[in-house]
Amino acid sequence: MPHHKSAQPPRGSLGEFELIQRFFTHPLKTGSRVRLGVGDDCALIQPSPGSELAISSDMLVEGRHFLSTVDPARLGHKALAVNLSDLAACGAQPLGFTLALALPRAEATWLNGFSKGLMALAKAHDCELIGGDTTQGPLNICITVFGEIPLNNGRSQALLRSGAQPGDDVYVSGTLGDARLALEVFRGSVQVPAPIFEAARVRLEQPTPRVALGQALRGIATAACDISDGLSGDLGHILERSGVGATLDARQVIQLLGVKRYPVNARGAFDLERALSYVLAGGDDYELVFTAPPQATEAVTAAALATETPVLKIGTIDTEPGLRLWDGDGPPKPLNPTAFDHFK
Amino acid sequence: MPHHKSAQPPRGSLGEFELIQRFFTHPLKTGSRVRLGVGDDCALIQPSPGSELAISSDMLVEGRHFLSTVDPARLGHKALAVNLSDLAACGAQPLGFTLALALPRAEATWLNGFSKGLMALAKAHDCELIGGDTTQGPLNICITVFGEIPLNNGRSQALLRSGAQPGDDVYVSGTLGDARLALEVFRGSVQVPAPIFEAARVRLEQPTPRVALGQALRGIATAACDISDGLSGDLGHILERSGVGATLDARQVIQLLGVKRYPVNARGAFDLERALSYVLAGGDDYELVFTAPPQATEAVTAAALATETPVLKIGTIDTEPGLRLWDGDGPPKPLNPTAFDHFK
Numbered sequence: 144m145p146h147h148k149s150a151q152p153p154r155g156s157l158g159e160f161e162l163i164q165r166f167f168t169h170p171l172k173t174g175s176r177v178r179l180g181v182g183d184d185c186a187l188i189q190p191s192p193g194s195e196l197a198i199s200s201d202m203l204v205e206g207r208h209f210l211s212t213v214d215p216a217r218l219g220h221k222a223l224a225v226n227l228s229d230l231a232a233c234g235a236q237p238l239g240f241t242l243a244l245a246l247p248r249a250e251a252t253w254l255n256g257f258s259k260g261l262m263a264l265a266k267a268h269d270c271e272l273i274g275g276d277t278t279q280g281p282l283n284i285c286i287t288v289f290g291e292i293p294l295n296n297g298r299s300q301a302l303l304r305s306g307a308q309p310g311d312d313v314y315v316s317g318t319l320g321d322a323r324l325a326l327e328v329f330r331g332s333v334q335v336p337a338p339i340f341e342a343a344r345v346r347l348e349q350p351t352p353r354v355a356l357g358q359a360l361r362g363i364a365t366a367a368c369d370i371s372d373g374l375s376g377d378l379g380h381i382l383e384r385s386g387v388g389a390t391l392d393a394r395q396v397i398q399l400l401g402v403k404r405y406p407v408n409a410r411g412a413f414d415l416e417r418a419l420s421y422v423l424a425g426g427d428d429y430e431l432v433f434t435a436p437p438q439a440t441e442a443v444t445a446a447a448l449a450t451e452t453p454v455l456k457i458g459t460i461d462t463e464p465g466l467r468l469w470d471g472d473g474p475p476k477p478l479n480p481t482a483f484d485h486f487k
Numbered sequence: 488m489p490h491h492k493s494a495q496p497p498r499g500s501l502g503e504f505e506l507i508q509r510f511f512t513h514p515l516k517t518g519s520r521v522r523l524g525v526g527d528d529c530a531l532i533q534p535s536p537g538s539e540l541a542i543s544s545d546m547l548v549e550g551r552h553f554l555s556t557v558d559p560a561r562l563g564h565k566a567l568a569v570n571l572s573d574l575a576a577c578g579a580q581p582l583g584f585t586l587a588l589a590l591p592r593a594e595a596t597w598l599n600g601f602s603k604g605l606m607a608l609a610k611a612h613d614c615e616l617i618g619g620d621t622t623q624g625p626l627n628i629c630i631t632v633f634g635e636i637p638l639n640n641g642r643s644q645a646l647l648r649s650g651a652q653p654g655d656d657v658y659v660s661g662t663l664g665d666a667r668l669a670l671e672v673f674r675g676s677v678q679v680p681a682p683i684f685e686a687a688r689v690r691l692e693q694p695t696p697r698v699a700l701g702q703a704l705r706g707i708a709t710a711a712c713d714i715s716d717g718l719s720g721d722l723g724h725i726l727e728r729s730g731v732g733a734t735l736d737a738r739q740v741i742q743l744l745g746v747k748r749y750p751v752n753a754r755g756a757f758d759l760e761r762a763l764s765y766v767l768a769g770g771d772d773y774e775l776v777f778t779a780p781p782q783a784t785e786a787v788t789a790a791a792l793a794t795e796t797p798v799l800k801i802g803t804i805d806t807e808p809g810l811r812l813w814d815g816d817g818p819p820k821p822l823n824p825t826a827f828d829h830f831k
Binding site for chain 1: 527528529530531532533534536539540541542543544545546548549550551552573574576577579585586587588589617618619620622623624625627629631633634636638643645647648649711712713728
């Protein structure tokens with residue numbers, strides 16, 4: 144039945160208030176920009192003078208963004224990680240987040256695991272839970288995250304998708320394709336040894352948002368985007384917004400593959416074409432793709448070292464629109480994103 | 488199947504990008520505090536210097552917070568209204584909001600209605616849609632809203648639940664109980680003539696957030712809360728947070744009833760006890776309950792007049808904890824919130 148905004152907590156032994164108190168309330172840190180957290184009609188934030196706020200929302204739905212069998216602690220981690228990844232892509236420092244949670248039942252064991260995974264990542268990034276909502280309903284996790292970016296002489300330093308210039312280099316952080324490999328194992332389309340699966344599964348279920356790298360790239364990168372839907376699609380956002388194209392070196396791109404030597408084909412040999420698909424259109428990677436001019440190469444390397452984040456140069460921005468792949472032999476070939484539609 | 492964060496739009500003829508473009512993208516106003524809206528990894532806001540941000544999140548689930556048959560335009564209105572009501576309770580001026588939407592299907596007719604209702608209320612309050620997320624899943628609407636409150640010599644002016652003082656008067660805006668009357672008609676527990684039902688139904692489906700009144704009460708009210716779960720429960724939040732109690736005058740409280748002379752009992756006579764229950768514990772009212780010292784009576788009246796919002800004084804804050812109802816005869820009687828549990 145339709146009813147009040149928040150009078151009806153999830154069914155189970157825990158009421159809404161008890162649920163929030165027990166799992167999601169914590170004392171605010173001294174000196175925090177968050178002046179008032181969970182418990183009033185609104186939370187209050189006083190942003191640092193001379194800064195702007197970056198804001199992003201993501202909604203995760205059971206059966207679509209995660210398996211119902213996933214470890215709740217990993218799910219709590221991932222729900223915040225995908226949002227922190229958006230802050231990273233803008234070069235913002237995490238400040239706080241709201242959590243809205245629809246639950247079929249209020250199960251203490253599940254909530255305990257979920258809140259542990261969530262709050263551990265929040266603590267690691269100094270990102271405070273400032274408010275939210277809980278209700279009974281099909282499992283749905285909606286997080287809105289807030290970060291700060293200092294203005295530079297009144298000008299925005301946010302990394303946008305729109306700043307890539309012809310001649311810029313294209314970089315990617317970390318590794319790609321592992322999450323997709325794990326997903327395909329779950330789907331039964333490929334098989335890998337158990338240790339390989341476990342390693343890939345951690346990337347799928349507990350991605351690492353590149354928060355420190357994003358901030359270190361302020362003033363260096365000309366454009367950035369986080370890779371949530373796959374490299375080709377997310378780099379495509381940069382190209383479209385910047386009105387440019389790009390040519391990627393296939394020999395570099397394949398180096399991005401996290402789990403080496405997999406997937407294998409029916410004869411047990413490394414399946415290069417499929418691996419390339421995972422890297423280019425795997426999804427759920429939560430790495431950063433960004434551009435920077437050649438004269439910034441050393442600065443990019445320094446940012447990568449300072450934040451202990453691997454970064455690989457994989458191509459170049461062109462004036463000609465579209466995305467091309469060059470295998471080191473002959474002219475570059477157009478990379479058609481719909482070539483990977485059989486995965487979707 | 489579990490999959491990427493946002494690669495899978497709702498099933499239907501519209502892809503995620505087209506859906507956002509068509510229904511939810513709009514040019515930012517010149518001079519807006521919102522520097523970047525829908526379309527990048529994050530939205531960017533530059534708050535006014537010397538202000539703080541108020542933030543609130545609400546999640547609405549089909550079958551729990553609204554009927555599946557509700558007019559989508561009214562639902563769009565209500566989804567934002569319940570969030571604006573939280574800003575109102577803090578005295579904040581609306582700035583912007585994010586919208587995360589899980590839809591079983593991407594139906595153009597439904598989306599058209601929903602976005603019209605949503606965007607009309609957003610426009611009326613100068614509250615810009617700055618970002619969000621869409622996905623396929625059981626219908627779920629999660630809005631996070633941001634408002635601004637100017638600091639006064641560096642001090643917060645936000646209306647909190649915690650500031651009520653013994654001797655303060657207790658006020659309520661507008662009318663209460665209408666939404667509950669409509670809900671009970673839907674449930675079949677009461678019957679009313681069609682025009683009465685229509686009037687009550689508008690209050691249930693298209694509540695009016697008291698945004699202007701909330702801002703006008705800055706520096707006047709000592710505490711405030713929006714009434715979403717019912718007057719007794721939400722005033723109870725103020726009492727608990729402020730460490731005080733309150734005595735309400737039943738003869739004033741009953742004046743708050745919006746639709747007069749209903750509900751009626753089996754003999755067709757006005758059912759006073761039931762009506763009082765609707766007013767005290769109806770829910771979904773989205774009015775403000777607030778406190779102010781007796782010397783602020785004229786200022787409260789002026790704020791009500793300036794914002795064209797009816798306001799009624801219904802009682803007094805006491806040192807003795809708990810909520811009491813006085814019917815003008817004999818001692819006040821304790822008002823036990825669980826007395827209304829048969830409605831829940």
